[in-house]
Structure formats: structure tokens, C-alpha cells
Amino acid sequence: MRTAIAAIAGTLLALAAAVSVVHYTNASQESPVIKPLYNYGSR
Amino acid sequence: MTDGTTARARHGAAALTGLVLGLLALGPGLARGFLLSYDMVAVPRQPLTALTFGLTGTLPRHVPSDAFVAALSAVLPGDLVQKALLLAVFVLGCAGAAALVPTRRALPRLAAGVCYVWNPYVAERLVLGHWALLLGYAALPWAVAAASTEGTRRVVRALVPAAIGGFAAMAVAGLPAVAVAACAPGDRKRRARAVAGAVAVVAALSLPWLVTGWLRPSGVPGAPSAVDAFAPRADTPFGALGSLLLTGGAWNAEVVPQGYGTGVPVFCWALLVLVSLAAFAARMRRTDRPAWAFGLSAAAVAGFGAAAFGVVAAPALKRLIEVWSGFAVLRDGQQYTAPLVLVIAVGAGLAADALVRLVRPRERDAPAGGVAVMVAVMVAVLPVVLLPSLALGAGGRLRPVEYPDGWDTAREIVRTDPVPGDVVVLPWATYRSYPWNGGRTSLDALPRYLDRRVVTRDAVVVGSTTVPAEDPVARRLDPVVAGGGPLVPALRAAGVRYVALDAETGPDAPWRARLAGAEPVLPGPALALYRIPDPARPDEARAPLVPTVMSWIVMVSLIAWSFVTRGTTVTRHISRIPRRGRAP
Structure with missing residues (x-):
């Protein structure tokens, strides 16, 4: 039982890590947005 | 144990x-270098000024954090x-x-x-x-x-x-x-x-x-x-x-x-x-x-x-x-x-x-x-x-980035000048996307860099919404600076000693044409500084000193x-x- 829980948790963590890093990498390759020079931010 | x-x-x-x-x-x-990101501004040595303690007309959002940083940056x-x-x-x-x-x-x-x-x-x-x-x-x-x-x-x-x-x-x-x-x-x-x-x-x-x-x-x-x-x-x-x-x-x-x-x-x-x-x-x-x-x-x-x-x-x-x-x-x-x-x-x-x-x-x-x-x-x-x-x-x-050449010189010029007077920062906005900071948005660094009262237009623009300025000096100067006429007479009367351009500093920048009568003391390109001769004495209503000290x-x-x-x-x-x- 304990080993099964550990195995499941490990698999989920590895999956989450893989998906998360791929997701982040894809997001960081999006085209940059040209921002107005003097704005505080945008919504 | x-x-x-x-x-x-x-x-x-x-x-x-x-x-x-x-x-x-x-x-x-x-x-090594300074992280400038939106409201976070760090400078080599932050001076202790009236602004640091919230004694100027601006809202004291930076009190007492700026004073703490200024005290630490005196030794580190x-x-x-x-x-x-x-x-x-x-x-x-x-x-x-x-x-x-x-x-x-x-x-x-x-x-x-x-x-x-x-x-x-x-x-x-x-x-x-x-x-x-x-x-x-x-x-x-x-x-x-x-x-x-x-x-x-x-x-x-x-x-x-x-x-x-x-x-x-x-x-x-x-x-x-x-x-x-x-x-x-x-x-x-x-x-x-x-x-x-x-x-x-x-x-x-x-x-x-x-x-x-x-x-x-x-x-x-x-x-x-x-x-x-x-x-x-x-x-x-x-x-x-x-x-x-x-x-x-x-x-x-x-x-x-x-x-x-x-x-x-x-x-x-x-x-x-x-x-x-x-x-x-x-x-x-x-x-x-x-x-x-x-x-x-x-x-x-x-x-x-x-x-x-x-x-x-x-x-x-x-x-x-x-x-x-x-x-x-x-x-x-x-x-x-x-x-x-x-x-x-x-x-x-x-x-x-x-x-x-x-x-x-x-x-x-x-x-x-x-x-x-x-x-x-x-x-x-x-x-x-x-x-x-x-x-x-x-x-x-x-x-991290380093401040470009000229910023230190500007600080020394302003610091060693015995004539009192404020500094107005142009372009007339308080956030910047300095090219030397990778175009990342940050608060203008001059109010913390210089040891005088620095006036920026502290109205903030979020998307298409403009939140009105809070600083009474900026509000008073807004019609003059935001207009298209000569700046020096009005700024002199308002007690402004220097005008600093820390963006759009090219030789043909429209701001320069409006500064006729001011003496260029630092040409740029990262920071241009103009001195206004014989300014009036700044007359800003401030928070009272005694309760602040207490x-x-x-x-x-x-x-x-x-x-x-x-x-x-x-x-x-x-x-x-x-x-x-x-x-x-």
C-alpha cells in the first residue's frame, strides 16, 4: 500500500513537472507584446 | 539534542x-546591478530627503521603507x-x-x-x-x-x-x-x-x-x-x-x-x-x-x-x-x-x-x-x-542593470549646486521603459537618485485608464508641462532649478525645443540636464515636521x-x- 502510494505520487509529480516545464517553455516563446512606453501596466 | x-x-x-x-x-x-521592475527601484546610494520621510506633498506609500533602504545604503x-x-x-x-x-x-x-x-x-x-x-x-x-x-x-x-x-x-x-x-x-x-x-x-x-x-x-x-x-x-x-x-x-x-x-x-x-x-x-x-x-x-x-x-x-x-x-x-x-x-x-x-x-x-x-x-x-x-x-x-x-553614464554626473551637479530649487523630470510621466533596462517597466528612478525634491507627473496609466496625479506640485504644473508652450518661465516661477530628461533624449526631442532659456549642463544621451537660472524659492505645503519626528x-x-x-x-x-x- 505504502509503496503504491509512493509510486503513484512519484508518477504524478514527474508528470506534473514534465507538463509544467513544457507549458512554461511554450509560453515563453510567444511573441513579445509591444507596450506603451509610459504605462504602469495593462489589464 | x-x-x-x-x-x-x-x-x-x-x-x-x-x-x-x-x-x-x-x-x-x-x-551585481539594480533590479528595476514596476514599483521597485534601487539606486547606488539613496539620499535621505524630505521625500524619504513623506514630508513632501506625495502620499507616503514609501514611508518608512525608503528611509530604511537609505540608511542601509549609506553603509552598503x-x-x-x-x-x-x-x-x-x-x-x-x-x-x-x-x-x-x-x-x-x-x-x-x-x-x-x-x-x-x-x-x-x-x-x-x-x-x-x-x-x-x-x-x-x-x-x-x-x-x-x-x-x-x-x-x-x-x-x-x-x-x-x-x-x-x-x-x-x-x-x-x-x-x-x-x-x-x-x-x-x-x-x-x-x-x-x-x-x-x-x-x-x-x-x-x-x-x-x-x-x-x-x-x-x-x-x-x-x-x-x-x-x-x-x-x-x-x-x-x-x-x-x-x-x-x-x-x-x-x-x-x-x-x-x-x-x-x-x-x-x-x-x-x-x-x-x-x-x-x-x-x-x-x-x-x-x-x-x-x-x-x-x-x-x-x-x-x-x-x-x-x-x-x-x-x-x-x-x-x-x-x-x-x-x-x-x-x-x-x-x-x-x-x-x-x-x-x-x-x-x-x-x-x-x-x-x-x-x-x-x-x-x-x-x-x-x-x-x-x-x-x-x-x-x-x-x-x-x-x-x-x-x-x-x-x-x-x-x-x-x-540587474547598471545606471548609464551621466546619472552619477547629474547627481553630483545637482548635489553641489547651492541654489535651491526642485527638479522636474520629463517626459511628463512617472513610469519608464528604459532601453538600458531591457524595456522593462519601472518607476522613474530620479526621485530616489537625486537629493532634491523631484517632481514627476505621478498620474498612472493602466491600459486606457488614467488615474489622476496625487502630488499637488505635479497637479499645479500639469497644465503648463502637458501644454505645448515654453516651459522655462513657468518652471522658474514654480521654483524649479533643474529639468531632467531621462527618456526621449535625442537632439530633436520635442521637449528640448520647449526649454529655451535653460542652460544645458549635461547633454545626454541617457540623461540630459538643464539648469534654470534664478528660480523662485520653492513654496510647497508640507506635512508638519514636529509630529513626523515624534x-x-x-x-x-x-x-x-x-x-x-x-x-x-x-x-x-x-x-x-x-x-x-x-x-x-
Whole structure:
């Protein structure tokens, strides 16, 4: 039982890590947005 | 090891974990140079000026944090002060949250610490440059722990980082401390005494910005139009309220961590948050819940309510601001979800503890103990795995830069000039995207770089909304500067000695043509400086000096008093946790 829980948790963590890093990498390759020079931010 | 030594070792482990996370989050940002990101500006040596103490007409949002930085930067390079403060947020926050988890197991407590300093709240506020708020955020767990015990000195000590941070920091750490004192177990008399003590401490530590804010001659402007600009926004598929619950939802779309809010990771994060909240709620139903549990829960609910107010009742908030401008503090409501983040972090620790209990071997020497350790480590690293974009300088958004040639020269020119007068900064805006800062948005650095009163147009533009200026001098100069005519006569009459151009500094820049009559003393290209001959004496209504000095004396004396005692640890509550089972 304990080993099964550990195995499941490990698999989920590895999956989450893989998906998360791929997701982040894809997001960081999006085209940059040209921002107005003097704005505080945008919504 | 004795109990005390064990406790110290555990706090040390959590602090070390916080340090590692801080190093990971700042990454390349730790190299020499200054991090300029939205409201965070660091300069080589920040002078102590009237602005530093909130004595000018501007709202004292930077009081007393700027004075603290200025004092430190008198003995240390400014960039090192900045990095040390940012790392302190991670160390203090991680150690404080870890210490709150009612277990003797180290790993579940580390899981809480990691969750508290590695989440969308920290990521978004870090990029927004709200380091002073984050000081209060880091102080929150300590304040919660201190307020649940009798001892005003401990509350003062715990709130020192929040006192340094100023208004926002005190709001997220001090008010929950009052709530914890009000909900602590014990008879009514004891509770009343604890609440009175906490309120007095919070008020006394807030005096430097309270006094200058209240006595500011031009009052506290409200600007109801800013409600929509600064209301929490949805950065996940779960709407604005769901995003707030998931610890994100800051108003600025540009500070959302890359990759956050979409795809599978955000659902995993939502699951972690829900499980953590469930674990915290389950603990609340037990009789051996921590003394601070009810108070922190009340603060979390109130904080979430304050944040949600700008989302679900924006017209009501605008109306309230029209009635009393002080309600404007509720505009950027997402910052008040800090107690909720702490609840989630402690809940994550409790969930990890429950999981460890589930898988740990019953026999002391059973080899399967490694499984429990592995499971606990997995829960602890989950926030980092699900939010990788906070790492390495928040995904590259925090990169150190050096000020270009000319800035130091300008400072020396201004400093050595015996003729009094203000400095006006052009272009007429307060945020910049300096090319030498990679085009990243930041507050104009000149008000902190120069040791004179520096006037910028502090109206802020968010998307298509312009929030009106608050500085009365900027408001008075606005028709002149925003118009198209010659600037020098009007600026001379207003007591302006220098005009600094720190953007659009090319030789054909339209601003230069309007400065006929001013003497160019620094040509550029990064910073051009013009001197206006014979300016009038600046005549600015300021906050009164005597009450301001008194407020500082009270605050500093209170802090000094709190440390003049034996046993200055603020984590004494940990050693009282009954020993149950074996720690992994």
C-alpha cells in the first residue's frame, strides 16, 4: 500500500513537472507584446 | 539534542530552504546591478530627503521603507541592500510559515514554507516590485504566532519587517495579528488586553506613514476611476474570484508568471489549494487546533472579502471612495489575500503531514521510512514544479542593470549646486521603459537618485485608464508641462532649478525645443540636464515636521524596547507542540 502510494505520487509529480516545464517553455516563446512606453501596466 | 536545539535546527532548516528558494527565484537577478521592475527601484546610494520621510506633498506609500533602504545604503552598496531585502522575504516567509504547522515532522513544515514563498501571490507581487508589501507578507506568520500568545514585545518584534514595509505591509501583517488576538482562547478580559496591546502596537508602528498621510496638506485623493484599473483580474480559467482563491489575480496582466493560468498545471495547482484548504478546515474542527487558527481564518475570510469587493461590488466601492477617500486602499484588493495564502500554506503542510502518517511504517526501524520521506518531499516541491516561471529571476523579468553614464554626473551637479530649487523630470510621466533596462517597466528612478525634491507627473496609466496625479506640485504644473508652450518661465516661477530628461533624449526631442532659456549642463544621451537660472524659492505645503519626528521617535523607541529583553525568539510556541510519533 505504502509503496503504491509512493509510486503513484512519484508518477504524478514527474508528470506534473514534465507538463509544467513544457507549458512554461511554450509560453515563453510567444511573441513579445509591444507596450506603451509610459504605462504602469495593462489589464 | 535538547528541545531548544532541535527547534533551532528545524527553524534553521526552514530558513535555509527559504534562502535556497530565494536564490532560485532571483537567479541571475542576484548579479551585481539594480533590479528595476514596476514599483521597485534601487539606486547606488539613496539620499535621505524630505521625500524619504513623506514630508513632501506625495502620499507616503514609501514611508518608512525608503528611509530604511537609505540608511542601509549609506553603509552598503544599494544593489546589495536590495538583494538582501528580497532574500529576507523568502527566508523569513518560509521559516515563519513552516513554524506554524502543528507537527514535529520537518518535511511537512517545509512543505508549508515552500508553498508560502512559492506561489502566484509572491511571483506577481515580486515582479510588480512590491518588496515592501512582501516584507509584511513575510512577517505575517510570525505576527500570527506572536499575537496568539501573551506578550506585547513579541508582537512588536514580529511586526518589525511590516513596520519597515509601511502601509501595505502593516495591513497584511498587523491587522491579522489583531484578529488573532481577538479570537485567541481565554477569558474575555485576557482577550481584551491582547487586542488592546495588538492594536496599540500596530498603530504605534504605523505612525510614520499615518501621521504624514493624515497631515498631508492636500489630503488623501481617492480617484474612484482607479477602482476598475486596480481591481483583481482573472489570471486563471476560474474567473477573478477563483484566481484570488488560487493566490493570484493581481490587477496587472503583465506580471502574471509565464505559463501560469492555463493548461494542466493550473488545475493541479487548484487541486493542491483545495486539498490544503480542506486539510486546514479539518484541523480547525479538532480540539487541539492552534490558538491562532480562528483568528487567521477570520483574517483570511476578511482579506478575501476585501479583495473580492472590487470585483463583485465595484460601483459600491467607487461610491464609498467618493464619500471618504480612505476607502481607496481597497482598490488593489488582491494584496489583502495574504492571510488566505498563509492558510493554504499551513494547510499544505497539514496535508503533507497526513500523507506521511498514512505511509509511514509503524515500526521505528522499518526500511519503508524512506517512502514517507519521499512522499513528503514530493508535496514540498510541488509548488516549485507547478510554477517554474518564478525561478531564475521570475522567468527573466528581474535582470540587474547598471545606471548609464551621466546619472552619477547629474547627481553630483545637482548635489553641489547651492541654489535651491526642485527638479522636474520629463517626459511628463512617472513610469519608464528604459532601453538600458531591457524595456522593462519601472518607476522613474530620479526621485530616489537625486537629493532634491523631484517632481514627476505621478498620474498612472493602466491600459486606457488614467488615474489622476496625487502630488499637488505635479497637479499645479500639469497644465503648463502637458501644454505645448515654453516651459522655462513657468518652471522658474514654480521654483524649479533643474529639468531632467531621462527618456526621449535625442537632439530633436520635442521637449528640448520647449526649454529655451535653460542652460544645458549635461547633454545626454541617457540623461540630459538643464539648469534654470534664478528660480523662485520653492513654496510647497508640507506635512508638519514636529509630529513626523515624534512619530519616528515613538516607532523606533517601541522597537528598541521590544528587543531589550531576554529570549528574543519569536518561535517559542513551536517547542510546546506535543511529541507524537516519529518525524520522517
